[in-house]
Amino acid sequence: MNRPHNFSAGPCILPLEVFEKASQAVIDFDGSGLSILEISHRSTAFVEVMEKARSLALEHLNLQAKGYKALFMQGGASMQFLMTAYNLLEKKAGYLDTGTWSANAIKEAERFGEVKVLASSKESNYNFIPKNYSIPNGLDYLHCTSNNTIYGTQMKAFPNTGETPLICDMSSDIFSREIDYSQFDLIYAGAQKNMGPAGATLVVVKEDILGKVSRKIPSMMDYELFIKKESMFNTPPVFSVYVSMLTLEWLSRHGGVSAIEKKNRAKSELIYSEIDRNSLFEGFTAKDDRSMMNATFTLKNERLTPLFDKLWQSANLNGLNGHRSVGGYRASMYNALSIESVEVLVDVMKHFEKTI
Amino acid sequence: MNRPHNFSAGPCILPLEVFEKASQAVIDFDGSGLSILEISHRSTAFVEVMEKARSLALEHLNLQAKGYKALFMQGGASMQFLMTAYNLLEKKAGYLDTGTWSANAIKEAERFGEVKVLASSKESNYNFIPKNYSIPNGLDYLHCTSNNTIYGTQMKAFPNTGETPLICDMSSDIFSREIDYSQFDLIYAGAQKNMGPAGATLVVVKEDILGKVSRKIPSMMDYELFIKKESMFNTPPVFSVYVSMLTLEWLSRHGGVSAIEKKNRAKSELIYSEIDRNSLFEGFTAKDDRSMMNATFTLKNERLTPLFDKLWQSANLNGLNGHRSVGGYRASMYNALSIESVEVLVDVMKHFEKTI
Ligand SMILES: Cc1ncc(COP(=O)(O)O)c(C=O)c1O
Ligand SMILES: Cc1ncc(COP(=O)(O)O)c(C=O)c1O
Ligand SMILES: [Mg+2]
Ligand SMILES: [Mg+2]
Ligand SMILES: [Mg+2]
Ligand SMILES: [Mg+2]
The missing domain is CATH 3.40.640.10 (Type I PLP-dependent aspartate aminotransferase-like (Major domain))
Structure with a gap:
């Protein structure tokens, strides 16, 4: 499956x-x-x-x-x-x-x-x-x-x-x-x-x-x-x-909290560097206060929303919609989420930037 | 299984x-x-x-x-x-x-x-x-x-x-x-x-x-x-x-509450009539107030407890011990319990009476 x-x-x-x-x-x-x-x-x-x-x-x-x-x-x-x-x-x-x-x-x-x-x-x-x-x-x-x-x-x-x-x-x-x-x-x-x-x-x-x-x-x-x-x-x-x-x-x-922290850090660095790098997206929060668990970001051009939504949904991603108080997107990357899932998301973002 | x-x-x-x-x-x-x-x-x-x-x-x-x-x-x-x-x-x-x-x-x-x-x-x-x-x-x-x-x-x-x-x-x-x-x-x-x-x-x-x-x-x-x-x-x-x-x-x-009530009634009649019939056991509560869900009963001779416990446990029955406030036994017969389970219990009680 x-x-x-x-x-x-x-x-x-x-x-x-x-x-x-x-x-x-x-x-x-x-x-x-x-x-x-x-x-x-x-x-x-x-x-x-x-x-x-x-x-x-x-x-x-x-x-x-x-x-x-x-x-x-x-x-x-x-x-x-x-x-x-x-x-x-x-x-x-x-x-x-x-x-x-x-x-x-x-x-x-x-x-x-x-x-x-x-x-x-x-x-x-x-x-x-x-x-x-x-x-x-x-x-x-x-x-x-x-x-x-x-x-x-x-x-x-x-x-x-x-x-x-x-x-x-x-x-x-x-x-x-x-x-x-x-x-x-x-x-x-x-x-x-x-x-x-x-x-x-x-x-x-x-x-x-x-x-x-x-x-x-x-x-x-x-x-x-x-x-x-x-x-x-x-x-x-x-x-x-x-x-x-x-x-x-x-x-x-799996090594307890210290080992999982390293993985969580790697996952969050991956997504935040893409949010920053990618010209279409921006982070919602102050950089110093960014959460390792929930990365919130928005499309600079809101009209691209339907297109991006279609893309990530077709890539078998789930639960990426931001909370209504913030809008945009939220990638929650709890302990059990693998870095591979974050890589898929980052690829989707990169692909979106290239093809739009 | x-x-x-x-x-x-x-x-x-x-x-x-x-x-x-x-x-x-x-x-x-x-x-x-x-x-x-x-x-x-x-x-x-x-x-x-x-x-x-x-x-x-x-x-x-x-x-x-x-x-x-x-x-x-x-x-x-x-x-x-x-x-x-x-x-x-x-x-x-x-x-x-x-x-x-x-x-x-x-x-x-x-x-x-x-x-x-x-x-x-x-x-x-x-x-x-x-x-x-x-x-x-x-x-x-x-x-x-x-x-x-x-x-x-x-x-x-x-x-x-x-x-x-x-x-x-x-x-x-x-x-x-x-x-x-x-x-x-x-x-x-x-x-x-x-x-x-x-x-x-x-x-x-x-x-x-x-x-x-x-x-x-x-x-x-x-x-x-x-x-x-x-x-x-x-x-x-x-x-x-x-x-x-x-x-x-x-x-x-399965027919809703009316159908399940019939089954519950049959199960409780089965156990209570055995409790009454069996010379070794007696019911704990007033007969008019007996619960269709939880039948509480005790051994008249408490010293038979270890023997009866061994018997019902070896018959693959679970959870028959009474609450400490009452002692004895409690057969809880909720909606999902089949009448076959009650039959097994009644057989164990009958067998106990015969062999003791
Ligand atoms: C930080 C935080 N506190 C409290 C709550 C409320 O939790 P619950 O829905 O279990 O009451 C949440 C729910 O998401 C939360 O994220
Ligand atoms: C009739 C009745 N009320 C209340 C309770 C307490 O329920 P709970 O443990 O869910 O608080 C029980 C528990 O067995 C019960 O049987
Ligand atoms: Mg202190
Ligand atoms: Mg950016
Ligand atoms: Mg009224
Ligand atoms: Mg009796």
């Missing part, structure tokens, strides 16, 4: 060997004769899957034995906009407004306390990451978004918040690059980019930041309860956790 | 043809060359899946064009304990306390307003459904649990609440029997029994009961917002919704 080159922004491509194992497990999980979909989440087999997924997540982030716990929850990253505020916002929190998802996080938090927007690039349609802002005293936490999926910007450095907890939405670039993950006190990420199918959300939290707000937290919002219950307070999203485990195992077999 | 007879309480057996289609779609969804796990939730193909699942749910409940909307959400039924209260509890709500899940729903609701427990069978370890209780005036809603998965009791009739909205947790018996679903104003059910894999939750809500509380509802808790966004405010649990759609289609092909 000739699989399309899948540049979809999320849900997105996962490794083919993960699809194959997952497909098999839907019929017969590990030779049990039962589907992964029909086993009890309290069965030894699944408890092992959950524990493996949780420990691999910490391992890839280099956060084992540093006071962090990994949880798999439901509700997507959007639920974390709410849960982080529920658990941590007593009076006042600082937010960096770097895109639609940051803005949504801000909106949810405003119901729980005062929100200080420390910096925003909204005025320029979020095409860069603000850098010079000051961090006031007395924040309960500072929240940022490491990679802005829609706009294609990525934070290359993070604010030094000292004692103030630093929270980061890493939905679209977790496990993609080596950074010091211990600078964060809480990291969350919807599975559906670099980790697994939609329906699971990874939360990695430093335990000592919890238990400090005065409000009563409902069970389903309570990180401490989920930690106590080993991420199984209620029925977890079994299949999404299982496939996440498979993807994290794949990452281990 | 000789599949085990799967009596697991949830996640639980789904139709084999659903496993087969789901397995195929993990490799290649509908001939697209893409996995169901890697397609955008905004793609036409997935929007169609979501719409089909939503409309089949209403159809099987006979609730089309009656002011109801079907939503697929995340978080499990436990999240609905919270969301129902968030959206509907202004001052005071009535709850029937018929088991652990009812009790958990009560606990979550108490954070939002006054909770009147109208009746409870807790004192007798929830082995019956309370029937004579009065319903006070001025309730925002009445909440009940149609089937108590752990204890094996099931409501055969529901309170007439007049204008007061009636909310029902149907996690473990939705789509299993023909009742007048229009007596309810809100029904919810975790997918992982009669509908699909863990990770999706069905909510069917009569729109006119919404929008009446004075509190501000966070986006991720807000039924009205999810209705407005056609159940895609954020990334839905794509695969769980897809498999739910497959199961609902399977149900249509």
Whole structure:
């Protein structure tokens, strides 16, 4: 089968060997004769899957034995906009407004306390990451978004918040690059980019930041309860956790985050140099802030759109359309996308320039 | 392959043809060359899946064009304990306390307003459904649990609440029997029994009961917002919704709820008559309140436990252990379980009686 080159922004491509194992497990999980979909989440087999997924997540982030716990929850990253505020916002929190998802996080938090927007690039349609802002005293936490999926910007450095907890939405670039993950006190990420199918959300939290707000937290919002219950307070999203485990195992077999970062860097350099070189296209974002995961670009001459669309579609590329807030194109190049797919895209762009 | 007879309480057996289609779609969804796990939730193909699942749910409940909307959400039924209260509890709500899940729903609701427990069978370890209780005036809603998965009791009739909205947790018996679903104003059910894999939750809500509380509802808790966004405010649990759609289609092909009810009735009559007949076993619950989905029973002589366990395990039965709150055994016989599996169980019980 000739699989399309899948540049979809999320849900997105996962490794083919993960699809194959997952497909098999839907019929017969590990030779049990039962589907992964029909086993009890309290069965030894699944408890092992959950524990493996949780420990691999910490391992890839280099956060084992540093006071962090990994949880798999439901509700997507959007639920974390709410849960982080529920658990941590007593009076006042600082937010960096770097895109639609940051803005949504801000909106949810405003119901729980005062929100200080420390910096925003909204005025320029979020095409860069603000850098010079000051961090006031007395924040309960500072929240940022490491990679802005829609706009294609990525934070290359993070604010030094000292004692103030630093929270980061890493939905679209977790496990993609080596950074010091211990600078964060809480990291969350919807599975559906670099980790697994939609329906699971990874939360990695430093335990000592919890238990400090005065409000009563409902069970389903309570990180401490989920930690106590080993991420199984209620029925977890079994299949999404299982496939996440498979993807994290794949990452281990392929050299972990440091090896995948090299590949991601090569892929992004390839596409950005073509965007810059090619006379028909231009990048959407400030060059310093370009994302390794999502490259956004537009046609200088919009009237060429139908022609280019026809060309890339006929080349078996999928998911290249930009988000409506930006227009143009977005090539999402998550961990599982091969450099060959990016080469095909670059060839299409070159070919387009020659023949137009 | 000789599949085990799967009596697991949830996640639980789904139709084999659903496993087969789901397995195929993990490799290649509908001939697209893409996995169901890697397609955008905004793609036409997935929007169609979501719409089909939503409309089949209403159809099987006979609730089309009656002011109801079907939503697929995340978080499990436990999240609905919270969301129902968030959206509907202004001052005071009535709850029937018929088991652990009812009790958990009560606990979550108490954070939002006054909770009147109208009746409870807790004192007798929830082995019956309370029937004579009065319903006070001025309730925002009445909440009940149609089937108590752990204890094996099931409501055969529901309170007439007049204008007061009636909310029902149907996690473990939705789509299993023909009742007048229009007596309810809100029904919810975790997918992982009669509908699909863990990770999706069905909510069917009569729109006119919404929008009446004075509190501000966070986006991720807000039924009205999810209705407005056609159940895609954020990334839905794509695969769980897809498999739910497959199961609902399977149900249509097999005669719908009325046909499946006949089969469920036959299965439950078979097991309960053996429990009653067999001198070694006794049922846990009041006979009038016996669940068609979960039959709970115990050995009169507990010391026979290891022998019986060995016997049923060697007969390729799975998931027969009772919940720790009840002990003994629980045969969960959801829609997808064949009567042949129940026959095997009954044979094992008969054989045990003869040989002991
Ligand atoms: C950076 C980021 N944060 C949050 C979200 C929202 O995630 P979800 O749809 O899982 O709620 C997305 C979705 O694409 C995202 O890219
Ligand atoms: C009747 C009932 N309600 C609620 C729940 C809790 O569901 P979840 O684990 O999806 O939160 C269950 C779980 O088995 C149940 O059987
Ligand atoms: Mg710090
Ligand atoms: Mg250019
Ligand atoms: Mg009514
Ligand atoms: Mg008996």
